[in-house]
Amino acid sequence: MRAKRSKQYRKLMQQYAMSFGFREPYQVLVDAEIIQAAARFKMKLGVLLAGALHGEIKPMITQCCIRHLYDAPTTTDQERSEKEGWIEVAKQAERRRCGHHELDEPLTTLECLTSVVDPKGSGKNRNCYVVATQDQEVRQSMRRVAGVPLMYVNRSVMILEPMASKSEKLREMEERGKLKAGLISRRPTGAGGKRKREDEEEEDMPDRARAVIAAEADGGVRGGTEPAAKKKQKVKGPKGPNPLSVRKTKKEDLKPIARPVEEERATSRNAAKSKPHAVEKGVDAEGDAEGGAAEGAIEATKKRKRKRKGKGGAALEGEPAVEGEAADKGELPEEGSRGVEGMIS
Template sequence: MRAKRSKTYRKLMQQYGLAFGFREPYQVLVDAGVIKDAARFKMKLGQMLAGVVHGEIKPMITQCCIRHLYDIPTTNDIERRQKDEYIEVAKQAERRRCGHHELEEPLSALECLESVVDPKGSNTNKNRYVVATQELEVRQRLRKVAGVPLIYINKSVMILEPMAIKSENVRDAEERAKIRAGLKGRRGAITGEKRRREEADDDEDVDMPDRVKAIVAKDAEVAAQDPLAELPMQKKRKVKGPKGPNPLSAKKAKPVKQKSAGREVEDERAAVRKALKKDPQAAEKAVISGVAGDDGAPSEGPKKRKRKRKPKEGDGGASTGPGVVTGGDADSPD
């Protein structure tokens, strides 16, 4: 058997077990047609049936089906040997009394199996039979009975039919009923707990000690005299208000970095440069006088040289050239 088909059959039998109560050993009803085809394909019927249902089986055959095997006509030795093989396999199964043995002629497989599976015509498989039959009419009729697994042989392959629509409807109804029962039980449990809590609250007054009773009585007297008085046994209510931020998720404040002396000097110089850029006259002065000194203040530039006055003609003495004075003291002022 292929792995995929085997897995499908296992799940299907589990569904039959949950919805209809099937359990091992499974009671498998076989008819004459399954026995003959299994012998023709040289199949071990018991092992194949157990493999399909994935569990132990209890093979059974009705009295009418075994009579069908005895009534097979034979004309030669080969047919007689085959008939003996069929009967030998049927004898290994348990005989299921259908109540038709008193009749002169056995009933058909359809009538016999239907009377065994659903004797009262209620469309229920009360005894939980698994039916293995080769007749199509039997399978079509038993699909209308809820909870009947059907097995047949197709080209030397034993097949378990999918669950019929009737069985699926019953299974779905059972599942819904279980869900409703679970919800009802849960609601009952919840209401029961509430009742027990209320009863416990009512019984608190009975179980209080004498000391507590005295305090409660005293508080009642104080409340009767002065309703605004604060009672010792009265619990203070917590004032509800907006909650603060989560300290773990709040943003932490960054520590203020202290500036060093060198950093302060640099900042001052930057401020001076910014002021010089804004003031064009200050920029021209800065170009002439130079950049600020080390102390941060602008340094004084070089003083202008005074231009010497030329000597007049009446001063006496001729000038031999610019900057040369004759006829007088060179060190004297002009």
């Protein structure tokens, strides 16, 4: 609950600062009764006031209030010691001259504080005083003055009253006035009274828009400055691969065999430009050479090593085997071969 109360007090003082001009250090007027209440609860009055207002304070006391402390009746030694403590606390505060020190008897707290806060009876707190008092009549009277924060002690807790109804209404009116001043332009309409709709639109238009419209009108009618050229739109096409993700070609990957081939192709191209008929003959010759090479490769693939069969039908290493055509015709090896005898037996 303490944190919530502290947040409310901070927000309240910000409202007083924005609407009524309060600033640090806050001028706090204390009376005799709140000093006595703080001493009764053994409270440090200055620390609690600064904590409730969330800022530096400047405690002040009027001459009438300090005279009330001096005139307090005492009968016992304990009361006398308490009275001395009250006076010491009052002396730490700044003396506010109210002009009533010449009177034989001091004025009441209500009369004295009212003459200090609102001397002319205008209903406004022009000097931005914060009133800290235990007197209910004083607080009730100060609520009629706009912009007066009120404080009092309740069971050893420093209380800052919410904003009074008169202060709240004045703050709302000021906020509405600021809003209207920002939305509605206060330009004079001129001697003619009402303005045309086109003139109003031109006045509400920003300066840059006016300049653009004037330039277009000059270019179209008077032949003055040409309108600004339109920006060329970039033609979007297929994007290439990411250069960081593409594998770089190495010199080792380039085969040395490809170099003479490339050189031959380059020479043929150059020859084609100079002598096209000679190039055609060379192409035919290359085609014949390539065809012969292809036939030689096919014949090489057809040739296979033959293995001769030994005992038990196994082929011997280094000897050719019987071709499939001879086996189909029924041709067998010579009669004297031991391999045949082994097969017959």
